[in-house]
Amino acid sequence: MDEKIAPQLEELTRALGDIDKTGIRAEFDKLLAYRVPPELAKESILRKFGGKRKVLKVNDLSASLKNIEITGRILDIGVKEIRPREGVQESPSRLYTGILADETGSVMFSSWKELPGSVGDVLTIRNAYTRLWQNRIRLSIGEQSLVALIPDSSIPPLSELSESPAKKLIDIGAADFSVSTVACILQLSHREVLVRGKQSKMIFGVLADETARLPFTAWVELPGIDIGSIIRVEGAQIRMFRGMPSISLVSSTRVSSIGPDDAEKLAFTFESAAKDPALLKIEEIASRDSMFDVATAGNVVSVRPGSGIITRCPECSRVVQKGNCRVHGKVEGVRDMRIKAVLDDGTGSMFVMFPRELAETIYGKTLEEAEQLMFSDISKDAVYEDLRRFLTGRYLAVRGNASQGEYGISFVAESAWVPEDDLAVRAVELLHRLGQDEEDSGPEGGINLA
Numbered sequence: 001m002d003e004k005i006a007p008q009l010e011e012l013t014r015a016l017g018d019i020d021k022t023g024i025r026a027e028f029d030k031l032l033a034y035r036v037p038p039e040l041a042k043e044s045i046l047r048k049f050g051g052k053r054k055v056l057k058v059n060d061l062s063a064s065l066k067n068i069e070i071t072g073r074i075l076d077i078g079v080k081e082i083r084p085r086e087g088v089q090e091s092p093s094r095l096y097t098g099i100l101a102d103e104t105g106s107v108m109f110s111s112w113k114e115l116p117g118s119v120g121d122v123l124t125i126r127n128a129y130t131r132l133w134q135n136r137i138r139l140s141i142g143e144q145s146l147v148a149l150i151p152d153s154s155i156p157p158l159s160e161l162s163e164s165p166a167k168k169l170i171d172i173g174a175a176d177f178s179v180s181t182v183a184c185i186l187q188l189s190h191r192e193v194l195v196r197g198k199q200s201k202m203i204f205g206v207l208a209d210e211t212a213r214l215p216f217t218a219w220v221e222l223p224g225i226d227i228g229s230i231i232r233v234e235g236a237q238i239r240m241f242r243g244m245p246s247i248s249l250v251s252s253t254r255v256s257s258i259g260p261d262d263a264e265k266l267a268f269t270f271e272s273a274a275k276d277p278a279l280l281k282i283e284e285i286a287s288r289d290s291m292f293d294v295a296t297a298g299n300v301v302s303v304r305p306g307s308g309i310i311t312r313c314p315e316c317s318r319v320v321q322k323g324n325c326r327v328h329g330k331v332e333g334v335r336d337m338r339i340k341a342v343l344d345d346g347t348g349s350m351f352v353m354f355p356r357e358l359a360e361t362i363y364g365k366t367l368e369e370a371e372q373l374m375f376s377d378i379s380k381d382a383v384y385e386d387l388r389r390f391l392t393g394r395y396l397a398v399r400g401n402a403s404q405g406e407y408g409i410s411f412v413a414e415s416a417w418v419p420e421d422d423l424a425v426r427a428v429e430l431l432h433r434l435g436q437d438e439e440d441s442g443p444e445g446g447i448n449l450a
Contacts (some may be wrong), residue, residue: 075161097110102155182230219249309335355412
């Protein structure tokens with residue numbers, strides 16, 4: 001070994017492991033071939049393969065993470081032959097895909113290079129990254145990722161990780177592929193849907209326990225089960241749609257009714273689970289990746305551009321800009337109305353979308369009346385400006401579904417109303433948050449609630 005580069009190679013080996021097997025030595029030699037000084041080459045390699053690496057568990061994963069380290073057991077692995085597009089002079093490549101799990105959950109992975117392990121083995125993966133694929137987080141193992149087989153690990157055995165964990169509804173999320181749970185059916189309906197050109201029967205509904213509610217679908221018959229039934233579900237699959245988990249009952253799912261004796265031992269009944277959700281603070285909603293059918297209240301602090309009268313594509317309902325749909329090109333748009341607002345309750349804020357029915361109720365004007373205002377003012381922004389004047393500062397309660405996005409919480413409202421809370425009570429709560437006592441809020445304190 002060249003004595004001039006020996007110290008740098010030793011330091012790289014201590015920091016990154018066997019650099020010859022991982023290809024890091026080849027990267028180092030390539031930099032030297034370009035006349036990069038050994039010390040600078042070493043620093044570059046350390047930044048690329050080991051700098052500020054985040055060591056995470058599966059349930060810590062989120063979209064768009066880079067340079068992460070994770071250890072897990074392979075639950076499933078397969079290989080796909082990826083053929084190049086016609087006319088492209090490339091040989092077929094292989095994509096390795098599967099599921100990696102630890103004691104906190106499971107995650108799908110993909111790798112363009114063969115991994116040193118099979119089902120049941122434990123791997124430590126460094127310099128990996130995450131992305132969203134089909135509304136789920138996927139762990140991506142790139143050419144620069146370092147993958148090592150771990151012979152001895154505290155990760156639970158394959159038999160334990162392969163079982164569907166029993167979870168409360170509030171704990172089900174994007175890291176789950178298969179779960180078991182006990183819940184009652186709040187809503188249930190049968191529909192005919194078109195699947196691959198054929199009409200198929202599906203069951204749609206809502207499940208609830210004492211912690212949360214989640215939508216479910218069933219591709220199988222549920223004999224003897226109806227609204228009000230309390231059921232045990234084993235081996236249900238979890239689907240993600242717009243960041244929201246949904247429980248899918250498939251042919252391999254075991255569904256059974258809970259008898260009266262066992263139902264008495266549960267922490268919920270159908271009556272308690274069916275009650276309207278209590279108002280949550282926005283900070284509570286922000287602490288979750290998503291929440292289904294929740295309610296909160298706050299002040300409208302902003303009405304965002306894009307509110308008011310809009311035009312939608314008649315084919316896909318996307319918003320049309322200058323007569324053009326980004327999917328269907330030039331179209332004859334259909335008029336619609338919506339409100340995009342920011343709601344704040346003092347603990348946090350969130351973006352709320354009100355569809356036409358709610359927008360008309362909140363605004364107090366129908367779409368046709370709003371159009372008359374727009375035409376009389378000869379301005380496409382007339383309705384938006386009127387909405388800003390009318391709504392900004394108003395106190396509203398909303399109920400719907402929340403999900404975390406790149407810019408914070410997105411909330412799609414399904415109902416909205418003006419709470420009947422006593423203004424004095426809310427003022428006292430605000431004073432308490434500001435550190436004042438109720439008795440200090442009299443005339444001497446400058447605020448009198450009497």
